[in-house]
Amino acid sequence: MKTLFKLFAAAFAAVAMSTSIASADVKFGVAAEPYPPFAEKGADGNWKGWEIEIANAICAAMNEKCEWVEVAWDGIIPALLAKKFDVIISSMSITEERMKTIDFTDKYYDTPAVMVAPKNSAVDGTPDSVKNKIVGVQVSTTHANYAEKHLQSSVAKIKTYQTFDEHNQDLVAGRIDAVIGDSLAMQPFLDSDAGKCCEVKGKLVDTAVFGPGVGGGMRKEDDDLQQKFNAAIKKIREEGTYDAISKKYFTFDIYGAGN
Numbered sequence: 001m002k003t004l005f006k007l008f009a010a011a012f013a014a015v016a017m018s019t020s021i022a023s024a025d026v027k028f029g030v031a032a033e034p035y036p037p038f039a040e041k042g043a044d045g046n047w048k049g050w051e052i053e054i055a056n057a058i059c060a061a062m063n064e065k066c067e068w069v070e071v072a073w074d075g076i077i078p079a080l081l082a083k084k085f086d087v088i089i090s091s092m093s094i095t096e097e098r099m100k101t102i103d104f105t106d107k108y109y110d111t112p113a114v115m116v117a118p119k120n121s122a123v124d125g126t127p128d129s130v131k132n133k134i135v136g137v138q139v140s141t142t143h144a145n146y147a148e149k150h151l152q153s154s155v156a157k158i159k160t161y162q163t164f165d166e167h168n169q170d171l172v173a174g175r176i177d178a179v180i181g182d183s184l185a186m187q188p189f190l191d192s193d194a195g196k197c198c199e200v201k202g203k204l205v206d207t208a209v210f211g212p213g214v215g216g217g218m219r220k221e222d223d224d225l226q227q228k229f230n231a232a233i234k235k236i237r238e239e240g241t242y243d244a245i246s247k248k249y250f251t252f253d254i255y256g257a258g259n
Contacts, residue, residue: 027085031073033163061232088217095211107213110256113204117178125202127154133177136167143180
């Protein structure tokens, strides 16, 4: 009986230990929609892209075992708060509005927003140039917030889309007149055959809307993980890992000029 009890006790301890190890793993939440060159799912079913590589490097610097959890972009903050994962890694801008609900790590990149329209269009990025026109934005983004703040009174309509690709497709089809998006995410579209119709018409600036850059979204109570993540960002930048990964994708400093 004592031997049997010891076996049960050992089994229980092993289960408890494995549960403890699993709960210590860090889960990264990523929007299911493709967003190259930052994140997209490859033909093998694995996630790839600059942001994926950077997050995996951060994970290694934290000495953690990490995994990716897919979720629709417009439900990504509720999923974080529901503890389906621990950190949003999905090109989320650090903004005051979002910080009312969640916290952020230090920034890990920063690129400007742009307005894109057909090459033969008179659109130049200003509110007057899109007067009575239809502008497309992805729902629940800083780009949508910018359009609502600066263009609401001039455009005929601000049309929202669930994914980045959808508003680009409508732009090519002529169903909308311009789109607002991240300059780097726009580049693969502009370099494609479909995107040859269009060009960047202007960079958009509003620190209150776009914030200081992109960071990992976290629950406010996860202070220890936030500190570890921030230390890992600093480590991969100081050791050169950040630059080594970035040079595979970009020819300039994606972290932000002067930072």
